[in-house]
Amino acid sequence: MAINNTVLNEGIMQIPSWWRCPAGHEKLREKAHAIGKNELLPRASISDKEGRYPRESLKAIAEAGFGAVTISVEDGGLGAGLTGFAVLAESFAQYCASSTMCWVMHTAAVQTLYSAGSNEQRQRYIPGVLKGEIGALAFSEPATGSHFWNVVSSAPRRGNGYLLNAEKSFVTSAGEADWYIVCTNYPDSIESDKLMFLIVDKNQDGVEYFPFSAMGLRGNASGPMKFKDVLVPIYNRLGSEGGMNFFNDNVIDPLFLLGTSACWIGIAQGALNAAIDSARKKVHQDTGQSVAGYQVIRHELAKAQILIDSARNMLYRTAEGMDQCIENGQTLSTCLYPLWELKTHAADIVIQVTNQALQVSGGRGYLTGQVEKYLRDGRAGALMGPTNEILREWIGRTLIEVPWFE
Known part of the structure; x- marks a missing residue:
């Protein structure tokens, strides 16, 4: 008698592709x-x-x-x-x-x-x-910490260009990128917003970068940089002499918040996938049962996946809303509120899920390895500016209808 392949899979729930x-x-x-x-x-x-x-x-x-x-x-x-x-x-x-x-x-x-x-x-x-x-962004400065949108450095005019002096605290791809967009101030701007963006090439004189060693994300070279008396030609200025906060609100912040949130969600899913794989393969010889055979383990896996999918659905709904804004000719600053919620939630759940993945993996998860790496990498999310504390304040202020940014 021929065996119907559908019978072999009977009872195994297939997750709809649109859910992921x-x-x-x-x-x-x-x-x-x-x-x-x-x-x-x-x-x-x-x-x-x-x-x-x-x-x-x-x-x-x-x-x-x-x-x-x-x-x-x-x-x-x-x-x-x-x-x-x-x-x-x-x-x-x-x-x-x-x-x-x-x-x-x-x-x-x-x-x-x-x-x-x-x-x-x-x-x-x-x-x-x-x-x-x-390409890379050189924004955050030691003087203002995680408030990367506020900078104290400046670049006055010098001949047919600008003399840039700036210290940057966390620059992803520091010393590795081919070019940097450096956020600084133009002191003589006629704009109330003095923010100015300059493109600096990697090998320009006066560009220094320093080693990066952190708990997680150890490969991303997010070290400090110094731009000391760097002469930036006027043709490497993006936009105008000041007034560039518009692009902070409508390009940089939206892409940064969306992309990093996606990163935290992916880390959480990767950690859980590793824990599921380990739980299915590890068999206790005394009971003859895999780790995944215990109900308490399956419940932990379920709780973690529900958290991930809640954040993932926020991610894709927000991204689709942003694309719709662009299609309708609206600015992305109108999407900042859902992006704040998304980043806060994604950076919170990655901490919880990677901890659950470690717990499910037991002693092997505590050893240096894949799950342990996911835990260290994901911990950066809540600290990365705007920190989750700042975002919760902005969300709360918005809810009571007072200005979110002062």
Whole structure:
């Protein structure tokens, strides 16, 4: 008698694909997971142990066509929108958080150059990006901590350019990126907002970077940088002499919050996947039962997955809303409130889920290895500016209808 294959699978619930991926992005997600398994994961532990920048992984991402995912197809990009960006970031982070964070910050830098820059600047930098060159954002300063939108440095005019002196505290891809968008002030601006963006190339005189050693995300080179008497030519100024807070609110913050939130969600899913795999394979010889055979373990797995999916659904609903805003000609600053909630929730649940993954994995999870790495990597989320405490304050102020930013 022939065995019907459907009978073998009878009783096994299949998770609908739309629950894990927005409609129309399934092939993008599939390709991202293939890159994650084949390119990112094999190098992830080495990058972590040695604090090595994941250049090979980032090159593989660019070669797959993901060097400029949010840029229009007409200008050489992928044109995947912010939903595609979120799908890719969440998928990549399940395999290597350091590579993902570098790529997220690179994407934010590329989109800032594209949005605030001139056609000449686009033509000068975007072709290199498509070939694997890396862009970065140099914003946060020691004097203002995690309030990265506030800077005290300045760059007055000097001849046909600007004399930049700035200390930056956390620059993802510090010393590794090919170019940086440096946030500073133009002291003589006629704008009430003196914020100015300058493009600084890696090998310019006066550019210094310093080693990075942290608990997690050890491969992303998020070290301090100094720009000492760096002469930046006027053709490397993005936009105007001041008034650049508009791009903070409508490009940098939205992409940063969306991309990093996707990263925390991906880390949580990666940790849980590792714990599930371990629980299914580990068999106790005295009982003959796998770890996954215990009800209490299955309940912990279920609770963790529900948390992840709650954050994932916030992620994709927010990303789709952002794409809709762009399509309707609205600014992305109208999406900041859901982005605050998303980042806060994603950075909270990754802590809880990675702890659950460690607990389910038992003593083996406590050893240096995959689950332990996810736990260390994910812990950065709540600390990364705007910190979760700041975001909860902004959310609370919005709820009582008082100005959120003072």
